[in-house]
Amino acid sequence: MPETPEATSEAHEAPVSVLGEFTLIDRIIARLGEAAASDLVVPPGDDAAAWRTGPGLAVGTIDALVEGTHWRTDTMAWGDVGWRAVTANVSDLAAMGAEPQYLLIATTLGPALTIDDLDGLIDGIAESCRFHSVRVAGGDVVRGPATAIAIAAYGRIEGGTADAPLLRRSRARAGDFVAVSGTPGASGAGLALIEAGRGAEVGIEMLLLAHRRPVARVALGRAAAASGLRCGMDISDGLLQDLGHIAEGSEVGIELAAASLPLHPAAVEALGARMALDLALGGGEDFELILVGPREALVRLDTPEVPVTLVGRVVPDHPGEVVVWGADGEAYEPPRRGWDQTRDSGERRS
């Protein structure tokens, strides 16, 4: 953890408002360390950052996370919030098959945020940046009634001619297979256990990690696009809801086999098979990838480190609809298909 100028002399439980805007910005840049893109043509600190581009595609996305809506301080440490905010954005680039490059981060400081909290947040951002090989090119810091982070992420895809190596939501074709990476539902299982007061149990460490320190599938997304796949997205709101976007965008139907879903063994063990299945179908923020295309192309992407599992088929029937078939041969409807960022009452649970 890098030393900052004020590290030894301040009351770290003081609200961040004791620091002025420019002291705060200097502190954040120092604390980001090598996660700050200090070697850009114009590094952080001017009106805008500037970096060189070449022929190809720029890929850009923005996401906002707000305290109370996207996290609660009783279930996540500030470092986890920072880590996850970066991951969520990098994951959107991974889901396009892009190489993540730079982040622009707007932080709204709530009245209760202490210097320690902010340091934790920045450390989590820096750790996730290093892990995902992205760097912070600029930012903004303002006051507000609740702490929030908006991150814009930029990446690139080299080449980029008529058929650019991009993963789109609109490119599923009847006859394609549907695969998912990792074990969707693990993040939701971790949160469910924390909320049930079971966060200290033995054997659930990987579920807690999936919730607090999720990883974006950058290498998989790039490999998928390079191998010729053209359809994919990340699971941010829940597998069924996100598959619904592919079904709508591609005007196809999708059929899943519940029995083929790669449930996390610890989730099955701790919560039972039914709840593990429901979380795999409707839990959010796993940041695993959905990939759609020919069976052989999907199977070739499967590795021991990042499993890629076939879970369903694209069909010409019921366009826009996703159907889950249970082991009993009946259509299965889980309690929920995903999360609505603007309408859910109460906290967003995963």
Next chain:
Amino acid sequence: MPETPEATSEAHEAPVSVLGEFTLIDRIIARLGEAAASDLVVPPGDDAAAWRTGPGLAVGTIDALVEGTHWRTDTMAWGDVGWRAVTANVSDLAAMGAEPQYLLIATTLGPALTIDDLDGLIDGIAESCRFHSVRVAGGDVVRGPATAIAIAAYGRIEGGTADAPLLRRSRARAGDFVAVSGTPGASGAGLALIEAGRGAEVGIEMLLLAHRRPVARVALGRAAAASGLRCGMDISDGLLQDLGHIAEGSEVGIELAAASLPLHPAAVEALGARMALDLALGGGEDFELILVGPREALVRLDTPEVPVTLVGRVVPDHPGEVVVWGADGEAYEPPRRGWDQTRDSGERRS
């Protein structure tokens, strides 16, 4: 104003939470009309947007505006808020000499926001986009305790070799002249009049417009960089505070002549010369440009449409400090030099 699918059937004073996330996103994209970048390689609606790049520099910046900190609903209409949020970001690109291209917009919906309010906000965004020739490439919509907008803006500078045509804060040299565009303080004067209950007076229309519908100096920034100037920034926090960034970044001193500042005649008329001067020195969010360089290069940029006025000199003395000389030959210190986004108590006034 474009018709949206729900335009005729809804209770527009209902909170936006009656609309689901995806209905809301479709509504926003429809309402943006041609301000949405629907012809991109990947237009809004996928995990991320994608557009072609060529050799040169990408320029990126992010700013967040929060209700209560950056605007108040009693002094600005929602359309003004949207307009200004776009302008603030485009201005950062203008201040680099870049050509603005695309915006990514994360909107946090506060609990009191109605559908009418949101429509107004989006219309203001769309109008400012059309005026400034930028388009929205993507976004995010979430719930939160207060309405807020974070915008990341992305632009380009073509060419971009060893001495890229960029306006930096760090390139002022002793002997350079300092110029400003337009009439700094006009926005602050407009707000001061609104707050004093004088918003309906005759003769102050241009001041109200400067506050509610400020314009980014895109053409001027590009012309300045193309003409060989290499130092500039926009006035977002107040002329003196922003000049301080140039003085610090360039390790030079700056001396201003108070009498040379181009005060807005309506501000002098309505508020008196002293207050108009103080607002020119310490009022924020004019989004005029500060340009620094040889006298002849600055003078050549002056036009009837966008006046560029010489206001001071760069000196080797008092590095990092900005001194204002009054008409009486004494150093003049205004009541404030600018705005601190993280520490000011109460509302940010301009």
